[in-house]
Amino acid sequence: xxxxxxxxxxxxxxxxxxxxxxxxxxxxxxxxxxxxxxxxxxxxxxxxxxxxxxxxxxxxxxxxxxxxxxxxxxxxxxxxxxxxxxxxxxxxxxxxxxxxxxxxxxxxxxxxxxxxxxxxxxxxxxxxxxxxxxxxxxxxxxxxxxxxxxxxxxxxxxxxxxxxxxxxxxxxxxxxxxxxxxxxxxxxxxxxxxxxxxxxxxxxxxxxxxxxxxxxxxxxxxxxxxxxxxxxxxxxxxxxxxxxxxxxxxxxxxxxxxxxxxxxxxxxxxxxxxxxxxxxxxxxxxxxxxxxxxxxxxxxxxxxxxxxxxxxxxxxxxxxxxxxxxxxxxxxxxxxxxxxxxxxxxxxxxxxxxxxxxxxxxxxxxxxxxxxxxxxxxxxxxxxxxxxxxxxxxxxxxxxxxxxxxxxxxxxxxxxxxxxxxxxxxxxxxxxxxxxxxxxxxxxx
Amino acid sequence: xxxxxxxxxxxxxxxxxxxxxxxxxxxxxxxxxxxxxxxxxxxxxxxxxxxxxxxxxxxxxxxxxxxxxxxxxxxxxxxxxxxxxxxxxxxxxxxxxxxxxxxxxxxxxxxxxxxxxxxxxxxxxxxxxxxxxxxxxxxxxxxxxxxxxxxxxxxxxxxxxxxxxxxxxxxxxxxxxxxxxxxxxxxxxxxxxxxxxxxxxxxxxxxxxxxxxxxxxxxxxxxxxxxxxxxxxxxxxxxxxxxxxxxxxxxxxxxxxxxxxxxxxxxxxxxxxxxxxxxxxxxxxxxxxxxxxxxxxxxxxxxxxxxxxxxxxxxxxxxxxxxxxxxxxxxxxxxxxxxxxxxxxxxxxxxxxxxxxxxxxxxxxxxxxxxxxxxxxxxxxxxxxxxxxxxxxxxxxxxxxxxxxxxxxxxxxxxxxxxxxxxxxxxxxxxxxxxxxxxxxxxxx
Numbered sequence: 001x002x003x004x005x006x007x008x009x010x011x012x013x014x015x016x017x018x019x020x021x022x023x024x025x026x027x028x029x030x031x032x033x034x035x036x037x038x039x040x041x042x043x044x045x046x047x048x049x050x051x052x053x054x055x056x057x058x059x060x061x062x063x064x065x066x067x068x069x070x071x072x073x074x075x076x077x078x079x080x081x082x083x084x085x086x087x088x089x090x091x092x093x094x095x096x097x098x099x100x101x102x103x104x105x106x107x108x109x110x111x112x113x114x115x116x117x118x119x120x121x122x123x124x125x126x127x128x129x130x131x132x133x134x135x136x137x138x139x140x141x142x143x144x145x146x147x148x149x150x151x152x153x154x155x156x157x158x159x160x161x162x163x164x165x166x167x168x169x170x171x172x173x174x175x176x177x178x179x180x181x182x183x184x185x186x187x188x189x190x191x192x193x194x195x196x197x198x199x200x201x202x203x204x205x206x207x208x209x210x211x212x213x214x215x216x217x218x219x220x221x222x223x224x225x226x227x228x229x230x231x232x233x234x235x236x237x238x239x240x241x242x243x244x245x246x247x248x249x250x251x252x253x254x255x256x257x258x259x260x261x262x263x264x265x266x267x268x269x270x271x272x273x274x275x276x277x278x279x280x281x282x283x284x285x286x287x288x289x290x291x292x293x294x295x296x297x298x299x300x301x302x303x304x305x306x307x308x309x310x311x312x313x314x315x316x317x318x319x320x321x322x323x324x325x326x327x328x329x330x331x332x333x334x335x336x337x338x339x340x341x342x343x344x345x346x347x348x349x350x351x352x353x354x355x356x357x358x359x360x361x362x363x364x365x366x367x368x369x370x371x372x373x374x375x376x377x378x379x380x381x382x383x384x385x386x387x388x389x390x391x392x393x394x395x396x397x398x399x400x401x402x403x404x405x406x407x408x409x410x411x412x413x414x415x416x417x418x419x420x421x422x423x424x425x426x427x428x429x430x431x432x433x434x435x436x437x438x439x440x441x442x443x444x445x
Numbered sequence: 446x447x448x449x450x451x452x453x454x455x456x457x458x459x460x461x462x463x464x465x466x467x468x469x470x471x472x473x474x475x476x477x478x479x480x481x482x483x484x485x486x487x488x489x490x491x492x493x494x495x496x497x498x499x500x501x502x503x504x505x506x507x508x509x510x511x512x513x514x515x516x517x518x519x520x521x522x523x524x525x526x527x528x529x530x531x532x533x534x535x536x537x538x539x540x541x542x543x544x545x546x547x548x549x550x551x552x553x554x555x556x557x558x559x560x561x562x563x564x565x566x567x568x569x570x571x572x573x574x575x576x577x578x579x580x581x582x583x584x585x586x587x588x589x590x591x592x593x594x595x596x597x598x599x600x601x602x603x604x605x606x607x608x609x610x611x612x613x614x615x616x617x618x619x620x621x622x623x624x625x626x627x628x629x630x631x632x633x634x635x636x637x638x639x640x641x642x643x644x645x646x647x648x649x650x651x652x653x654x655x656x657x658x659x660x661x662x663x664x665x666x667x668x669x670x671x672x673x674x675x676x677x678x679x680x681x682x683x684x685x686x687x688x689x690x691x692x693x694x695x696x697x698x699x700x701x702x703x704x705x706x707x708x709x710x711x712x713x714x715x716x717x718x719x720x721x722x723x724x725x726x727x728x729x730x731x732x733x734x735x736x737x738x739x740x741x742x743x744x745x746x747x748x749x750x751x752x753x754x755x756x757x758x759x760x761x762x763x764x765x766x767x768x769x770x771x772x773x774x775x776x777x778x779x780x781x782x783x784x785x786x787x788x789x790x791x792x793x794x795x796x797x798x799x800x801x802x803x804x805x806x807x808x809x810x811x812x813x814x815x816x817x818x819x820x821x822x823x824x825x826x827x828x829x830x831x832x833x834x835x836x837x838x839x840x841x842x843x844x845x846x847x848x849x850x851x852x853x854x855x856x857x858x859x860x861x862x863x864x865x866x867x868x869x870x871x872x873x874x875x876x877x878x879x880x881x882x883x884x885x886x887x888x889x890x
Contacts, residue, residue, distance in 0.1 A: 025749075026747065026748060026749035026750070026751060027747070027748060027749075082751060082752075082753075083745075083747060083751060085747070089647075146752075147749050147750065148750065188652065190752070192750040192752070194750075199714060200712050200713045200714045201712070201713020201714075202534075202712075202713060202861065202864055202865070203863070203864040203865070204712055204864065205835070205862050205863050205864070206737045206739055206763050206765075206863075207633065207765060207833075207834035207835040207836065208712065208730070208834065209735055209736075209737030209738075209763075209765070210676070210718070210729055210730045210733055210734075210735045210737075210765060210834055211676075211705075211717045211718050211721060211726060211729050211730045212712060212714050212717065212718065213676075213714070213717075213718055214737060214738050216668065216738035216740070216741045216760070217668060217669065217672065217738055219665070219741075220664070220665035220666075220668040220669045220738075220741070221665075221668075221669040221674070223661065223662060223665040223666075224662065224665045224666040224669040224670075225669075227662065229666070229787065231655070231656075231658075260656075267645050267646070267649055267653065267657060268645050268646020268647060268756075269644060269645045269646075269657050269658070272656045272657065272658075273655070273656050273657065273658055276656060281656060284655055284656055285653070285655045285656045288655055290654055290655045291654075292651045292654030292655075292659060292752075292754060293654075293659050293661035293662055293665075293743075293744070293755075294651055294744050294745050294750065294751055294752065294753050294754070294755070295661070295743060295744030295745035295746045295751070295753075295755065296661045296664075296665070296741050296742070296743045296744065296758065297741070297742055297743075297746035298738075298740060298741045298742075299738070299739050299740030299741065299761070300528075300739050300740035300761060301740045301742035301759075301761075302471065302472070302528060302530070303471060303472060304470075304471040304472075304592050304796060304797065305471070305592065305593065305637040305639075305739065305761055305763065305796045305797055306471060306527060306528060306739055306740070306761070306863070307527075307591075307635070307637070307737075307739065307763050307836075307863060308527075308739050308740075308863050308864070309737060309739070310738075310739070310740065311713075313741065314746075315661065316744070316745060316746075316750055316751070318651050318654075318750065318752050320651075320652060320654065320655060342674065351749060351750045352749065352750055388652075389652035389653065389655055390650070390652040391652065391752075416647065417650050418648070418650050418651075418751070418752060418753050419647055419648045419649065419650070419753070420647070420648070
C-alpha cells in the first residue's frame with residue numbers, strides 16, 4: 001500500500017500553504033490566517049468547522065459525525081509554531097516549504113503542520129477511494145501549543161460534550177534513528193519559569209564590581225544550585241510525587257531499542273548526563289523529571305569587550321514533569337530552595353500555564369490497533385514508548401474526556417523541531433499517511 | 446578665577462564636534478574622522494601634530510615645545526568611546542551633545558572627549574590671556590582605550606624619546622558625591638576574557654535536557670565557582686602577588702571621606718559586597734583585585750518561553766588587578782582553576798591585551814602641584830586617592846617613561862560613563878578647566 005501521487009501532491013500543496021503562514025504563538029504572529037487556512041482544509045474533507053474562541057488564540061474545531069455503531073476518532077493538532085530564530089542558521093527561508101533531496105524544510109514541517117496535513121491526507125485518500133469513511137472524526141487544532149496551551153484545559157472542560165470520542169490521536173510521532181515507526185501513550189508535564197535578578201538601578205562601570213554585587217554571579221550561582229553535575233535536581237522535595245512505572249510500562253521500557261549511541265551523532269554530543277547508556281538512557285529520558293535552561297541573557301554580548309557591570313540578569317527555564325508531580329507544588333519547592341540557599345533576591349516568574357504529565361494504559365484496544373497500523377504502514381516493527389520525553393496538554397484529554405491517547409507522526413530524530421532547518425523526510429511523511437489510513441480501516445466496525 | 450564665556454563657548458563647540466563622531470572602538474566605527482578632528486583642534490593651539498600609525502587605531506601626537514628651562518607636560522587622552530547600547534535607555538541622541546539644566550549629555554562627554562576638551566580649553570585660555578605658555582606640552586590621544594589599549598605599550602616604547610616630559614596628566618578625574626575635586630596617582634590593571642561552552646552541534650528540543658548536558662548550567666557553575674558570595678575570588682593563587690600599600694598611600698587611604706553611603710543612592714544599590722562601609726569600602730574598591738562579569742548570553746531571550754536546549758553559551762569577564770599582579774599569571778591561575786574544578790570543557794579566550802596596575806609615589810612635586818591647583822580651581826579641599834578603581838594603560842608611562850602621573854577631570858559620580866545618558870555638569874567642566882590652567886601656572890619656572 002503506497003501513497004498515490006495525487007495524495008502526495010495534495011499534501012505538498014496543503015503543507016506549503018500552512019508553512020507560508022508565520023504563525024509564531026510566542027510572538028502572537030499570523031494566528032488568525034493560520035486558523036482560517038486550517039478551517040478551509042478541513043471543510044474540503046466534508047467536515048463542519050467552527051472557530052471556538054478562547055482567552056487566547058482560537059481553536060479550530062471540526063466534526064464529521066459517525067454513522068450509528070461507528071467509532072469516533074479525535075485528532076489533536078496545533079497550527080502555531082516556534083519562533084524561527086536564529087535566522088542566520090537556516091539554509092532556506094523558514095516560512096516557505098522547500099524540498100531538497102526528498103526532504104521538506106520549513107518552520108512547522110515537523111511540528112506540527114506536517115503531521116496535521118498527514119491526517120488530512122489520510123482522510124482525503126480514504127474518501128477518494130471509498131467515497132465514505134468507516135468512522136466519525138473530530139479535530140481540535142489549537143494555536144497556543146508552543147506557548148504551553150494555557151487555555152486548553154479550560155477549553156476541553158467547557159466543550160467536553162462536543163469532544164466526546166472513542167480515542168484520540170496525538171499531534172506528533174515519527175521514526176527512530178534506525179527507521180522504525182514510533183508510538184507512545186503519554187507525555188511529560190512542563191512548567192516554564194523565568195528567574196530574574198536586579199542589583200542596581202542602572203548599568204555601572206565595571207570597576208565598581210569590586211564593591212557592587214553582580215547580577216550575573218547571583219543568577220549563575222542560583223542556576224548552578226538547582227542541579228548537580230550529573231543533572232540530578234537538588235531542589236528538596238522535587239522527586240517526592242514521582243510515581244514509578246507500572247508493570248506494563250516497565251515491559252515496554254525494557255523492550256525499547258538502545259538508541260543512545262546512534263543519537264549521539266545526530267545531536268552532536270559526546271555523551272549523556274550521568275554517563276547513562278542503553279536502558280539507562282531510555283529510563284532517564286522518559287521517566288525522570290529534570291530542570292532545563294532555555295536561555296540566559298545579561299549585559300554586553302557584542303564584539304570585543306565592554307567593561308560594564310550590568311544592572312540585571314534573567315534566565316528562562318523549563319521543568320519537565322512526570323506522573324504524578326503537581327506543577328504548583330514543584331514551583332513552590334523551587335521558590336523554597338532559592339530562599340533556603342540565600343537567593344531571596346532571585347525573582348521567580350511563571351511564564352505560562354503549567355501542564356501535568358499524562359499516561360494512557362498500554363493495553364487498550366485503541367493502542368493495539370495503532371501498533372498494528374504502524375507495523376503495516378511502515379513495514380517495520382513499531383517502537384512503543386510508555387511515554388515520550390516531550391510535553392503537551394494531554395492531561396485533560398485523559399483525565400477530563402477519559403480517552404485513550406496514542407501518538408504517531410512523520411518526524412525523524414534529525415527533524416530539528418524548534419531549531420533552524422526543521423525538516424521531515426518525504427518518505428516518512430508518506431508512510432505516516434499510509435499508517436494513519438490503515439488505522440482508520442482497523443477501527444472500522 | 447572663573448571661566449570666560451568665550452572659552453566655555455569654544456569648549457561647547459569643540460565637544461559637540463567630537464561627540465557627533467560615533468568613534469566606538471569596539472565596533473571599529475568612525476575612528477579616522479575622530480582622530481582628524483582632534484588633530485585640527487590641537488593645531489589650532491599652535492601645536493604640530495602627527496598621526497602615528499599603530500597595529501590598530503592611530504595615535505594623535507601633538508607637541509608645542511618648551512622654551513629652555515621650562516617643564517613639559519604630557520597629556521594622555523583618547524578619542525574612542527564605549528558602544529552606546531542599550532539605545533532605548535537614552536533620553537537624548539547618544540552621538541549629539543545635548544545641554545539640559547546645566548548638564549551636557551552624550552556618549553563620551555565624560556569619558557573621554559569632555560576631559561580632552563577641558564585640557565584644550567585651559568591651554569586656549571592661557572594663550573588668549575598671555576599669548577604664550579609657561580611650559581611645553583605634548584598630547585598622546587589614542588583611539589583604543591575602550592578596548593584595552595592593545596597597542597599602547599608598544600607605542601610608548603617605540604616613541605619613548607618623543608614622549609619625554611616632566612609629568613603626565615592622565616585622561617580622567619572629577620568630583621566626589623559631595624563636590625570635592627579628586628585626584629589620583631594610580632590605576633588598577635585589567636584582563637578581559639570570554640568563557641565559552643559548547644555541548645552539542647546545534648540547538649535541540651529542550652525535552653532532551655533530561656539526558657543532554659546544558660551549556661548554561663556548565664557556564665553558570667563555572668562562573669559561580671570563581672568567587673564566593675562576598676565577592677572574594679576563590680581561584681587558587683589569585684592574591685599571591687598583591688603588594689600592600691606603602692605608608693604614604695595608607696595615609697591617603699585613611700584620609701579619604703566615607704563615600705559609600707552617599708554612593709548607594711547614586712548607584713541604586715542596597716549595600717556593598719561583603720557588607721563593607723567607610724574605610725572598608727575604599728580599601729576594597731581601590732586596593733583589592735576582583736572578577737567581574739560583563740555579560741552572559743545563551744539561548745532564547747525573546748518574549749514568552751521557548752523550549753530549546755541551546756548548543757552553546759558564552760560570558761565576558763573583566764578581572765581587575767592591583768600592583769604587582771601579573772595578568773598572564775592570573776589567567777594561568779584561572780585556567781588551572783577551571784581544570785581543577787571539572788570545567789575543562791570551558792574555553793578561555795583572552796579578549797584584548799591585559800594591562801598591569803600602576804601607581805606613582807604620592808609625594809612627588811608634580812603631585813603636590815596638582816593638589817594645589819585643584820584646591821584653587823574648585824575652591825574645595827581635593828580628595829587624593831592613592832589610585833582609583835578604574836583601569837587604563839598607565840603602566841608604560843610610569844615604567845617605561847619614568848613619569849609621575851596624576852589624574853584630574855570633570856566627571857561626577859552620576860556621570861554614567863559606559864552607560865546610557867552619560868553626562869557631565871557644565872559647572873564641573875568649568876572648574877576643571879580653571880584647575881588645569883592653574884596647574885599650568887604652578888608649573889611655570
